[in-house]
Every structure is written in structure tokens, then in C-alpha cells.
Amino acid sequence: MLQAMRNKMHGWPAIILLGISVFAMSFFGMEGYLTSSSDMSVAKVGKHEISQNDMQDRLNLLRQRANAEQGDQFDTSIFEKPEMKLRVLNSMIDQQLLLKANDDFGLTVSDQAVRDYIASIPAFQVDGHFDPTSYSAVLASQRKTPEMFEAEVRSDLAVQLLPRAIDASTIIPAADAERFLALRMQRRDVRYFLLPRPTISDAKVTDEQIDAYYKAHLADYTDPERVSVKYIEVNGADLASASAPSDEELRKRYADEKQRFVQPEQRLVSHILIDVPANATPEQQKAALAKANDIAAHATPEDFAELARKDSQDLGSKRQGGDLGWLERGVTNPAFESAMLAMTKGQISKPVLSPEGYHIIWLRDVRSGDAKPFEEVRDTLVKEATAADKDRLYNEVAGKLSDNTYQNPSSLEPASEALKLPIKETPLFSRAGGEGVAANPKVVAAAFSDDVLAQGNNSGLIDLGGDHSVVIHVDKHLPSTPRALADVRGDVHDRIIDERVAAEAKTQAQALLARLQKGDSMEDVAASSKLDVTAVKNALRVQADLPPSIRDHAFLLPHPADGKPQYASVDMGKGVYALLALDKVQPGDLSDVTADQRESLRQQMAQAYGAEATSELIEILRSRTEIKINKERL
Template identity: 30%
Template sequence: MLQNIRDNSQGIIAKIIVSLIVVIFAAAGVESLLGNSGSNAAAEINGEELSVIELEQAIRVQQRRLLESMGENADPSLLNDELIKQSALEQLIQQKLLLQAALDQGISASPATIDQLILNMPQFQQDGKFSPQLYENVLRSNGYSMGYFKELLRNDVIIRQLSSGIAGSDFVTQQELAYAASIVGQKRSFDYLTLSIAEKLAAVSVSDEELNAYYQDNIERFQREPKLKLAYIELKQSDFAQPVDEEAIKAAYELEMADFSGSEERKASHILLEITDQRNEAETKALALELKAKIDAGEDFASLAEQHSEDTGSAFVGGDLGYSSGDAFPEAFDEVLFAAEQGVVSEPVVTEAGVHLILVTDIKTVEQPSYEDRRLAIKQRLELEQAEATFVSRVENLRDLVFNSADLKGPAKELDLTVQQSDWLGRSDSAGVLSQAKVMKAAFSDEVLKDGNNSAVLELAADHYIVVRVLEHKPAEPKPFAEVSEQISQNLKKTKAAELLKGEAEQLLAKLNSGESSFASLQDNERYSVKSEQEVSRVTAKAPRELSAAIFAMAKPKSGDAATYASHSLRNGDVAIAGLSQVVEGKLSDLSEGEQQAIEAQLYRANSTQSLEAYQQSIRDSADITMK
């Protein structure tokens, strides 16, 4: 199993960069700086704590995704917070279990692999090249330390390797292929006609009495949403930034240069052989020497790395670990790396990871960045560092002040802030900082709206907080009858027309099923336009796609029956009557090579998904999980 996982995980790292950065940054928040070291645990999985901070981040991600899926007029009040919490908790538990399982099976991601991922992320690149300044700024703005961000990347890479390996260990049998081909290649013969909703709409009318009655009976459906006018104050870390003099910037630059890690970088490739219960250190070294002998005799290092290296993060790229300035790998590894000749394979090197064969593939001189190159980044960092202590203190002051104040004027005056005022806003209105879901949820809460209190201090970002207070409130109210009468008229007409159409379809279907009528006889009726299709597939059928899909889902005619009949409501309101007369099963041999490959790929994906779900369930069933 483990070998299958390793074999099929090759290449996964190259495919996940974009999705990885989106998912990780979606969970951003100031708590990220703390990693997963929160003292309060939400759950314990096989002895490992899942922190409340991790759960809160996952909840925010799910809330954001749900609101985005609801579109521009998303209403945060429709979200079920308890269901979201349970879903987020379950997802985190599953991730923890997969990570534990992957680590238990020896799946890893080397620091060099993670570094290379970061270098390749477009979010950290300018003009197609990695920008240390941009990297630093993006992490800071999302509330991440570099160490914690790398830990998230590492865990995600490891989990994805395990998942990809399990999914990739599946296969498709000939029986599965043949059965799928019988469905995909199936051909059907059928007749159909369409009953038009437009004809019925033209024949119905709605009285004033009906309109008024519907309006009164359904008044709750014609409400204007409640509106608020808000007062609010914002607190931003950038507002506390103080000018930094040139001498301070130069001093910080000199400190950076004092720590500058040399003027040389070396690009390394390696073959890693793990020391296991079945293979001790001496045996592993002996195997490494056998591989070295093959390389010395002319065999390709990269090819042997792909075949034999047990570092799944680098094996698929020929063992390539990228560049190191001397601090990326274990000490014993780096010592050999920086003492070796380029192009010469090292003797076996032992580290905690196992036994390595190391090859230097490139050596380049790294120029010390100039003061001008680093000046802006250092200046921004110093300004934020100076502002951070003041900002954190002011946030705490703001919390105390708004809790004890009957308005926002006092807190604003105390902290030298400005009270701002909004226009009329509904839950779904977009108005800058007030458009965030948490802001409108707080504004419409009973505590703020009904009780007249200030909101809590709300975090919009790691460096941006806000407090709101309701100034005026327009409750929900019915729209005037004149404004909605046309909408009501159209709805009632559609309902009446649909009922007439349904009645006609039921009568016609009853006659077809009883034998009183047939499609052949209906062809002579000017009201109906009967169409026939003979031995067509899902692809070649000319009937509307939704009707064709419904016909291919109909039961086969029973032995002795001329046809199977059914009615199908179409999205445009029309109703189709179909008669299925013949079903011919498809054969694998009748399909083109491309069609067979497409079917096999689809079955493979389905089997892989089932295998992964079964694996996840098995580790869940055997896990020791305690909810806090």
C-alpha cells in the first residue's frame, strides 16, 4: 500500500500551488501568528489537540465561501452558525487524521521542497521572479509568521501526497468498462410532442379580486428589507505609523547584512533511503553505495532518484531540492553539500531522515542586496513594528471604552478617532468596510439594534478593527400593492396556465397508456407536432437536452408493450410527452478508442473517490477522538 501511495504521489506537488495558496490565505487572521498553540482545545485526536483558534479560522473560511456562493445579495443571517461549526470541526478532524496517517507511513515534505513551492507561487512574484519583499508583505498583511505559513504548506503537501497516492492505487476492471459502455453507448428509439405553456398563458386571465386576495394572503413575500443608518469608528494600525529616520533604516540594514548567509548558494539533488525496522543503518548505507557505484559507472542520477529515492517530495523531479545558502538542511547534509565538488556524488551521509547521496548540480554567487534594494522594505517593517505596540494597546482601550459608553463620541474623543456615518443600509448592501458579513450581523443583532448598545470591537483584518452603533432604523414594511401587482398577475397566470397544461398532459398520457391513442394517430391532429428519433445515443439525439436526458432515464418497455410513456416538465414551463419504443445496449467494441479512454478515466476517478472515502472512514473509526 505504502509503495503504491508513493508511486502515485509523484507530481502532486507541482499541481497544487494555486489551490494551496487560496485555501491557506482564506483562513488568515491575527491568531495565525500564534500557530496552533492555543491553550483551549476544541477536540483531541489520538492525543493531539485541535485548538479553538484553528476551529475559529476554519469557521471563517466556510462562512466566507457560503456567502460568496450566495451571490451579491448574500444574507449572513441565513447562515446556520452551529451547522457551520460542526462542518468545520469535522473537516479539521479529518485533516488531522490524514496528516497523522501520512506521517505514520513515512510520507514527508523536505524543507527544500516547501521553499521551492514558495519560490514558485505567483502571489510572491514580481515580473516573473520571487520577491522577498512581496513575500514578507503578503504574509504580514494576512497575519502570518513565516514559520507558521511553512508549517501549513508542509502539512497540506503531506496530506495531498497521501490522498493522491491512495486515489492513484485504484484500477478499472473489464467488467466495469463493459457495463459502463452498455450505458454510455446505449441507443434509444422514441416519439415525443411538446405542449406549449404560451398557448395556455394567452387563454387565462386574473381578476382584480384575485390580485388583491393574493397580495393580502402573501403580504410577507412582498416586504422591503429593514434598513439602518450606522455610526462607526475605525482603528487601523497604519494610522499609528511614525516616520522612521534614515539612521534607523541604515542600522537595520547593517544588522541584516551582518546576518547575510554568505555569498554562495548551491543547488542540490539527493537520493534518500530511509532507515527502517526492516533495514538498519548499515544495510541502508550498503544500498546507497550500490546506487553510487551505478552513478559513478555512468547511470543517470535523476533517473535513479526517481526510481529509488524515498523522499516523495523530490523524487519525481530527479531528487532536485533547489538552492541552499547553507541553512536549509540538517547540519551534516549542509557540511557535505558545501564541501563537495559540482557534479560529483557524495559518499553516504546519515541524518535523522535517513541516508543520503548528495549531488551538487549548480553553484552560484549571491550578491549582497544594496541599501537601496532593501530600504523600502526595511522602512515599512520598522514603521509597522513601531506602530504595533501602540495599536495593540489602543485596541484594548477601545474595547473597554465602547463597552462602558452610551455612544461612540466618548471613545472617539478619548482615542482621537473620527465618528463616521453611513447612508441607509440593508443586510445585503455593500458599503466599504460595512459590507463585511460580521459587521452587518452585529448591527442587526438584538444587542445593538434593539437594546441600543455599541457593538463589540470587530476585527476586519489583523491590522483593522471597527465598532458600529445604530443611529436610525427602518423596520421591514410591505411594498405598495401598485408596485407588485404586475408581478402577482404574472405569477397567478403562470400558475393557472401550468394547471391547465398539467390537466391536458394527464389526459393525453392516460389515452396513450390505455391504447385509446397513439403517436401515429396524434400525427394527424393539427394541435400536435409529433417528432420521432430512431436508435439515437445521448450525444446524437436531437431532442432538447433536458428532454433527452429524461428519456434516457425512462424504464425500458416491458415485453409485449409497444412503448413506455411519460410526461416531463421542461424548464421553460412546457410539458413534453414521450413514448420510448426501443432500447439497444451499447458495446465496448462499438466505441472509439478515445471514448473508451474517457469512460475508463471517469470510472477511475469514481473508484479513486470511493477508495479515499473508505480510507478516511477507516482511520476515523479507529481513532480516539474527544470533543472538548
């Protein structure tokens, strides 16, 4: 094509085109032709960008959590659906709005809060106490440094600052909790009887009626556009494992990376914290120092834990007698670390000032750092080497597949032959997705794209996550077509009958309801249809022996007035109706509700009100912030 253009670029057309190009460059600037946009954000919240990598990291994290919770029941495709991605993105936008609000209000997460949270994570504990070795091992397995993880924790805690402050400031008066309890435990006396599905007199359906209904509801009987695709997949889990590394290779790796397996020096520490507010007055600072000096002067190893439980203001360690577990360099703030490292075993320090306040530190024990022997870490080295080889092999095969299918866009055969990978097929599927790889929205989007569907080209390499990717090529394409009337005739007939039955049932129910509302007794009305009335006294909102539809409707009816029942008809579905009478409403009996249950309810109500207030705050922040979402990048 370039050669054809070159052949035609002579004479006056070339002069005109050149003139236009010069004008365009002078008008818009040369940089528009020499640079490309680096904006690959999924969304912008004010000046903050949420990148595609940020979005993918969040999806991966949620996917891992869901997989851990649900196990074999986990649906791997759920996080590929556009509506789920949009929900996750909106959550990330809300979090960014809260972080910006923290800056505006001057709210920050203290180093102590980060340390306390990390120390409370069970995966980092041994015998209920924080263990630096476990901490380092877990982070290494996730390919994270302590600084990276602490930044993540700080960010997570920062998102919770405002919601928790709102929760803490939400006050639920005892009277409100009592009223809610009385409403929740309200009792209602109800009677009802069921009208069975009626037998209609007009059960004949003509061909003309079937034809008319079919045409009027043609969309219900139209098969959507569908395709089937052929595809080649590269799955890291299926690739042949490379040969196990030799002992010599492993020992070399151990020698090169020996520092990874050195257990750093650790110190078993307890402390007592006397808090100093960030905006403390000089008098408050003096009072805190005086209190810390007094505690330090009287503290001994024998009574240190009791003093910590009594006086420490570090809620994270107070109940454990100030126990912080085994600590190493880089875990605490510089002032605390410097004092801790300068102490000898058994020593209790004088007050040490840090951003959180004054610490009295007791160094209970010290263990020096030792390197783990090769034999102890050999299995870890084997796993790492094998995983690295698999990653390399996957990237190599996936890269070759991408190159080959791009160079031969009209067929998968050349790539299949060159890479010895089979060509697989899917059943027909619509834009709503299908089975197997066709359940993945990325595959569906590619299958129905212009380049693949209309132009007949291979897709690009589609990353399905987890070292799994495919290239697809459309095999069959069926446009959207109505199903023949002959094929759906039975369904059309049944629908017409069902609609007639539903109409007849509603008419019957309304007629009986009118009789009740005019003053006829429910027993007489039921008897006229040879039906029995069921009475349920003191029904609760969770009444098990009441059909859910009747129970829910009974608690929506207004209170009976002047001793007259409230009546209603209830559609039970499939042509069945119920006639319902509400005879009496009584407040809940709260005599058996304990003080702890009442307090628990108040806390739940406070959280509910706090969550609603937080949602309202986020809506206000959204209205005041420019937010742009690039849905095509989801």
C-alpha cells in the same frame, strides 16, 4: 449603581447575603471566583481544541486563495457567512480526525516528502530548480520561519496520507470501467412535442379571491424587520501615510538587521537515494548498503545524472538526474547536511545513512554567503517601515475610536468630532444583510443585537479584517410588517392566474399522456392539438439539440419493452409541458475510445470511489469521537 448597593448593604439583608456567598464559595470552591475559563475554542475534537485563531487563520488563507483566483470577481463577504464558516470548521474537524487516525495507524510524513513537496513549489524555484534565496524571501514576506512553513507542509501532507492510501488501494476492474463507459455513452432514440402555455377560460379574478390568496400567503408579502445604521470606520488603506523614513533611519535599520540580508552559503547538490524501509530487516539493510556502495564506487560526475535516473528511489529528483538545486543549512536532515558541508566541490560521497535510506551525494558547486548592499534592499526597508507606521497608526486610531464610543455609548458624534472621522449611513437592511458594510455578518449580528438595537448603545469595535473596522449605531428600525394589499395586488392577481394556468397545463398533459399509454400514436395525438413531433435519434447525455429537461428525463425512463415506447410528460416551467416518447436504447459505441482514455477513466473512477471511501471513514471516525462545536464563536 455600586454606591446605591453600598448604601443598602446594611443590617440583616447584608448578613443573609454574606451567608449565601460563604456557602456558595465553600460548595463550589474559591477557584471558581478567582479564575476564569480559558476555553475559547470554536470546536473540540476529542481532546484537541480548534481555537478561534486557528479558525481565523484558515479563513484568511482561503480568502487569500479565492482572491488570487477570482480577482475582481471575488466576493469579500462570502467567508463571513455563517454557513461558509461552518463548512470550513467541519473541514478542519475532518482533518483533525484524519490526523488522529494517522497516529493510531502509525502513519507519518517523512522529512524527504516534506523537502520534495517544498522543492516542487514554483514560487521557490528559479529555472525549474529549488532556490533557497527565493524560499527565504517568500517566507520572510509572509512573516514565517522555515520551521513554521515546514510544519504547515507536514500537517497538510499528513492530512492526505490516509486518503491517498485509500485511493492507492482502490481497484477498478477493467470490466467495471467498460460498463460505465457503455452507460455513459448510451444512445437513446426519442420523440417529443411541446404543449404551449394554455389560455384559460376562467381568467377573471375577484376581489374576494385576491383577498383570500393574500391572507393565505401573507408571509410572502411581509417585509422583514429592517434597520439602518450610522457608522464610523477606520480603514488602514485610507489613513494618511506617515512621512517616508530618512536615509539615516533606513541605514540604521539596515545595520541593526543586516543578518537578514546575508545570503547564506549554498551548495549545488545532486544525490541518489537507495530507500531503506522504516521496518527493514537486517538483510534488507545490508542489501541496500551493498547497492549504495556499488553505485558510489562506480559513480563519476559524468555519469551521475544517468545513474540517478536509473537507480535513485527519490521520485522527486529522479527525473532531474538527482538534482536538488542550491541547498543551505537547515534545509536537509542532519546526517545529509553534515556530509554535504564536509565535502569539497566536485566530490562524490560514500553512502550516507538518513531516516529515508542511503544517499550518494555529489557536491557540484559552492557559493559563499554575501550580504546584499544597502542600495539593493533600500526599497524593501522603505516598504517595511511604511507598513509598520501604517499598522501603528491604524491601531492607534482604532483604539481611540473604541475608547471614545464606549465612553459615549449613545452617540457617534463625540468620536467623530474628536477623531475627525465622518459618520456614514447604510440603507435599510434585514437580518439577511445588505450592501456595503451591512453585507458583513458581524455588522448584521451587531445591528440586531439587544445591546445595540434594543438598548440603543454603540456597538463595540467590529473587526472587518485587513486593517478595517467599524463602530455602528442604529439609526432607523422598522419592525416586520405586511405590505398593504393595494401595493401587491397586481402580483397576487398574476400568481393566481399562473397557478390556474399551471393546473390547466398539467391536466392537458396528463390527458394526452393517457391517450399515448392506451395506444394512440404520438403523431396522431400531436396532430389533434395541431402540433409537430420532433425526433432525435442516437441522443447522448450531452446532446446539445435537446432541451435539458427533456434530455435528462429521457435518460431516467426505463428501457422500452416488447417494442413499445416509454411515455412521460415533462414540466418545462411557466405552464409549458412536453410529451416525451423513448423509442430505443442502444449501448455506447466504444470503438473510438483509446486505451489512454480508458485508463484515465479508471483513474477517475478510483479517485471517486476513494473519495467516497474516505468520506465513509470520516463518518465512522466522527461517530467514535466526541465533537463539540461552539457556533456562537464562529
